[in-house]
Amino acid sequence: MRPVSFPVAITYEDEDRVVTFASTREELRPLGEPGFIEEDSLCTAGGREFHWAFESEAGLRFMLRWSEAMKYSVVIADPPDPSAVVAALRALGVNTEFVTRELPEDRHLRRRMARNCVWLFTGEGAVQVTAVFSRKALADAWLAEKHLSGELVAYPLDTSVYEAERRWGIPEVPQLGPEGIQRFVGRVAERYAYRDGKPVNPGVPSP
Structure with a gap:
């Protein structure tokens, strides 16, 4: 755990x-x-x-x-x-x-899509997202089966990364206008690196 x-x-x-x-x-x-x-x-x-x-x-x-x-x-x-x-x-x-x-x-999530977030996997060397998952467990199983390398990131649904991080009260996120919000990337805390289908450092997000 x-x-x-x-x-x-x-x-x-x-x-x-x-x-x-x-x-x-x-x-x-x-x-x-x-x-x-x-x-x-x-x-x-x-x-x-x-x-x-x-x-x-x-x-x-x-x-x-x-x-x-x-x-x-x-x-x-x-x-x-x-x-x-x-x-x-x-x-x-x-x-x-x-x-x-x-x-x-x-x-139950087996019968419907996730409501709050999706998990995006971008393969090593890819210029676009490789796969999208509703649950991290599904992504982990697929990556292990295919022995893939890359990065898995959680993104909020029905809101921006900026609004999601502001809602969590992250102090370094400033008040922004439309131009700033549309360019905002944020730190996206749940970001994991994988090598040959295995997490590089389980439970510790990538920098």
Whole structure:
């Protein structure tokens, strides 16, 4: 299990939660330092929100959001497998009473495209995108099967890279007008290099 840096590309939202539980900040210490802290109360239900994201060797990706005001955690995951999330949280050292929830079939990613992001793979030496995936696990499996080299990057859907990074509160992203927004590339935190179908440094995005 490895932490994933923010902004993180998770294809589900809070309404698609699969695990919830009451918790204190101390009970979440085993997760390490949060990847992102939202301090703007206009963006939260009140108080700060702490965010962690992880990816397992088996391809499970999940994000945990903890509300400081409510002392409550919500987890979304891809694939949305509550039992796998609980097992991963216990393996990370979080021992508490979890409430699990199965998503309705029509909201499962096997039956529809991702809502928040797509994964673009550009092969080594290519001048255009080689392949587009709705989930990172699908990209990983395809790259391993084909033994390809290149770069896999997550891009937000229905918004610009600029707006997505501003929403995460990245301090170095300035206020820009139309010309700046259309040229903005950003750092795109989830960017991974592959060699012969294997990630060069799993869990650590490329510079």
